[in-house]
Amino acid sequence: MTRLLLQSAVSGLLVGGLYGLVALGLALSFGVMKILNVAHGELLMAGGYATFFAFTFWGLDPFLSLPLVLVGMFAFGVLLYQMPFQYLIRFETERRIKNSLLISFGLVLILQALATRFFTGDLRTITTSYSSEAFVISLLGTSIRIPWVRAGSLALAVVAAFLLDWLLNRSGFGRAVRATAEDWTRAALTGIDVRRVYLIVFGISASLAGIAGSMIATGYNVSPTIGLTWTLKALIVIVLAGLGSMRGILVAGIILGLTEGLAAVWVGPFREVVALVVFLLVLIFRPQGLFGRGAYG
Amino acid sequence: MGRYLVPAAWVAVAAGSVALGLVTESEQVLVIGIQVFMLAAMASSWNVLGGFAGQISLGHAAFFGLGSLITRHLWLAGSPLWTALIAAALATAVVAGVVGLPLLRLRGIYFVIGTLAMGVAVWVTVGNVRPLTTTLPLEQLRAFKYTGPYFIALGILALNVVVASWLRQSKQGLGMMAVRDDEEAAGASGVNALGHKMLAFVVSAALAALVGGTFAISTVGYYPNYPFHVVWTFDAILVVFIGGLGTIVGPLVGSAFYVIGREVLPESLIGFQPVLFGLLFITVVLLLPGGLVEGWQRIFRTRGRPTGDPPLPNTGEPGLTRGKELV
Numbered sequence: 359m360t361r362l363l364l365q366s367a368v369s370g371l372l373v374g375g376l377y378g379l380v381a382l383g384l385a386l387s388f389g390v391m392k393i394l395n396v397a398h399g400e401l402l403m404a405g406g407y408a409t410f411f412a413f414t415f416w417g418l419d420p421f422l423s424l425p426l427v428l429v430g431m432f433a434f435g436v437l438l439y440q441m442p443f444q445y446l447i448r449f450e451t452e453r454r455i456k457n458s459l460l461i462s463f464g465l466v467l468i469l470q471a472l473a474t475r476f477f478t479g480d481l482r483t484i485t486t487s488y489s490s491e492a493f494v495i496s497l498l499g500t501s502i503r504i505p506w507v508r509a510g511s512l513a514l515a516v517v518a519a520f521l522l523d524w525l526l527n528r529s530g531f532g533r534a535v536r537a538t539a540e541d542w543t544r545a546a547l548t549g550i551d552v553r554r555v556y557l558i559v560f561g562i563s564a565s566l567a568g569i570a571g572s573m574i575a576t577g578y579n580v581s582p583t584i585g586l587t588w589t590l591k592a593l594i595v596i597v598l599a600g601l602g603s604m605r606g607i608l609v610a611g612i613i614l615g616l617t618e619g620l621a622a623v624w625v626g627p628f629r630e631v632v633a634l635v636v637f638l639l640v641l642i643f644r645p646q647g648l649f650g651r652g653a654y655g
Numbered sequence: 656m657g658r659y660l661v662p663a664a665w666v667a668v669a670a671g672s673v674a675l676g677l678v679t680e681s682e683q684v685l686v687i688g689i690q691v692f693m694l695a696a697m698a699s700s701w702n703v704l705g706g707f708a709g710q711i712s713l714g715h716a717a718f719f720g721l722g723s724l725i726t727r728h729l730w731l732a733g734s735p736l737w738t739a740l741i742a743a744a745l746a747t748a749v750v751a752g753v754v755g756l757p758l759l760r761l762r763g764i765y766f767v768i769g770t771l772a773m774g775v776a777v778w779v780t781v782g783n784v785r786p787l788t789t790t791l792p793l794e795q796l797r798a799f800k801y802t803g804p805y806f807i808a809l810g811i812l813a814l815n816v817v818v819a820s821w822l823r824q825s826k827q828g829l830g831m832m833a834v835r836d837d838e839e840a841a842g843a844s845g846v847n848a849l850g851h852k853m854l855a856f857v858v859s860a861a862l863a864a865l866v867g868g869t870f871a872i873s874t875v876g877y878y879p880n881y882p883f884h885v886v887w888t889f890d891a892i893l894v895v896f897i898g899g900l901g902t903i904v905g906p907l908v909g910s911a912f913y914v915i916g917r918e919v920l921p922e923s924l925i926g927f928q929p930v931l932f933g934l935l936f937i938t939v940v941l942l943l944p945g946g947l948v949e950g951w952q953r954i955f956r957t958r959g960r961p962t963g964d965p966p967l968p969n970t971g972e973p974g975l976t977r978g979k980e981l982v
Binding site: 452461464466586597630642 | 711757758760761763764765767768769771772773775776779783784885889892896926927928929930932933936937940941
C-alpha cells in the first residue's frame with residue numbers, strides 16, 4: 359500500500375509539473391492581454407505533433423527539437439494574434455474576455471478538424487531509445503520508478519517557470535509587460551507599444567504551450583482531441599494559484615497533480631470529481647486563489 | 656397582415672415537419688430530421704441559460720447526458736416512454752438545483768471554468784463507471800424504426816420553443832435578462848439575481864435532459880458516456896451564436912443551417928466542415944453579434960414583431976457595440 363501510494367504521488371508530481379507548464383502560458387496571455395484562449399490546448403497539440411514528426415521523419419530527439427518547437431510555435435502564436443485576436447484589443451476587459459472565449463472556441467474546432475484531417479485520429483507517442491528507462495529511488499523502505507522522460511519534463515517546467523519569472527520581473531521588456539497587464543491605457547500613455555507587447559506575449563504563450571506539447575508527446579501521447587482536457591487542467595491550476603499570480607502556478611500545478619494521483623488510489627473511477635470538488639472549495643473559501651494577493655490580478 | 660405573418664410561418668414550419676414525418680419513406684430523411692430537431696432543442700435549452708440569463712455554461716452536456724442515462728435505463732427496464740422522459744427531466748432538474756448552488760455563486764469567467772470542469776468530470780466519471788456500450792436487445796432492434804423518435808424529437812423541440820417563448824415575455828424571463836445585462840443593477844432594483852439564475856439553470860437542465868432522452872431512444876447502440884461529451888455543448892453554442900443569441904428562432908435557424916449544411920457539403924470537404932463552421936462562427940462573433948437572425952433583419956428590415964432584443968444604445972465604441980454582454 360505504501361508503495362502504491364508513493365508511486366501514485368510521484369506520478370502525480372510529475373504530471374503536475376506539466377499542468378504547471380501548460381498553465382504558465384495560458385495565465386500569461388490571460389493575465390496580460392485579458393484574452394481567455396481556450397484553444398491553448400490545441401496549441402499544445404500542435405507542438406506535440408511538430409515534435410512527433412520531427413522525430414519520425416528526421417530522427418530528431420524530442421529534447422533537442424525543443425528550440426525548433428519554441429521558435430515555430432512563437433511564429434504560429436504571432437500569426438494567430440494577427441488573424442483574429444488583435445481585433446479584440448479595442449474592447450474593455452469584460453467584453454474582451456467574453457469575445458476571446460468565443461473566438462478561441464472557434465479556433466478549437468478549426469485546429470482539431472485540421473489535425474484530424476491531416477494527422478488522423480490515432481494516438482501518437484514518441485518512443486526514443488531511452489523511453490522505457492527509469493531510475494529507481496528507495497523511499498520509506500520501498501522502491502519507486504521514475505521514468506527519465508517524465509523527470510525531464512518536470513525539469514523543463516521548472517526551468518521555464520524560472521526563466522519566465524526572470525523575464526517578467528528582471529528585464530526591461532518584463533516591466534513593459536507588467537505595466538500593460540496592470541493598465542494598458544496608461545501603459546500606452548507612458549510610451550509603451552502595447553500592441554507589440556501583446557504580440558510578443560501571445561507568441562511566448564504559444565511557445566510555452568508548444569514545448570509542453572513536446573513533453574506530452576514524449577512522456578504521454580498526443581491526438582487531435584487532447585487539447586480540451588489540458589486546457590481545463592490549466593484553467594483549474596490558474597484558479598487554484600489565483601488569477602494574476604504567476605509565481606504560484608507551478609506549485610498549484612503540482613498540487614493538482616498530487617491530488618489527482620492520490621485520489622486515483624482512494625476513489626478510483628471518481629478521481630476527476632475530486633479535482634472538481636477541490637476546485638470549487640478553493641473558489642468558495644479562497645476566491646483569490648492559494649497564492650493570489652488581490653481579488654482580480 | 657404583418658401581425659399574422661410570424662405565427663403563420665410557425666404553423667407552416669410545424670405542419671411541414673409533421674407532414675414530412677408522415678409521408679417520407681426514407682430513413683435518411685428521418686435521421687436528418689431527428690438530428691436537426693435534437694440540435695435545435697439542445698441549442699434552445701442552452702439559450703435559456705446563456706441567451707436569457709447571460710450565463711455561459713460549457714457543461715450543458717452533463718444534463719443532456721444525465722437525461723439520456725436515466726431515460727435509457729428506465730426505457731430498457733420496460734417503463735413507458737413518457738414516464739422515463741418525465742422522470743429523467745425531474746431527476747436532472749433536482750441534480751441541477753444541487754450543483755447549481757455552488758456553481759451559480761461563481762461569476763463570469765469563474766462560472767465558465769466551473770461548468771467546463773463539471774462537464775468534463777462527469778464525462779470521465781461515467782466513462783470509468785460504465786465503460787461498455789449500451790445496445791438495444793435483439794427483439795427491440797428488429798422492430799426499431801425512426802418514425803417514433805422523429806415525432807418525439809419534434810415534440811420535445813416544440814416544448815422547448817414554447818417554454819422559451821413563454822419565458823421571454825414572462826416576469827421571470829424579464830428578471831433573467833435584467834441579470835444578464837447588469838447583475839448589480841438588477842440586484843439593486845430588487846431582482847433576486849441568484850434566484851433567477853437558478854431558475855434559468857434548472858429549466859435549461861431539465862429541457863436538455865429531455866433532449867438527452869430523445870437521443871437515448873433514437874440511438875441503437877452507443878457508449879454511455881458519449882452523450883456527456885463536451886461536443887454536445889459546443890455544437891449547441893455554435894448553433895445559438897450562428898442563429899442568434901437570446902432569440903427564439905435563432906437556435907432553429909442555426910441548427911437547420913448546421914445539419915443541412917453538413918449534408919449538402921461535397922464529399923471532399925466533409926472533413927473540413929468544422930473548419931468552415933469554425934470560421935463562420937468567428938466571423939459571426941466579430942462582425943455580426945446578432946447572428947443570422949439579425950443579418951436577415953438588417954437585409955430585409957422587417958418591421959413586424961422584433962425577434963431579437965432591441966439594439967443597445969451606441970456606447971461610443973467603434974464597431975461592435977451591438978454584442979450582448981455575457982460574462
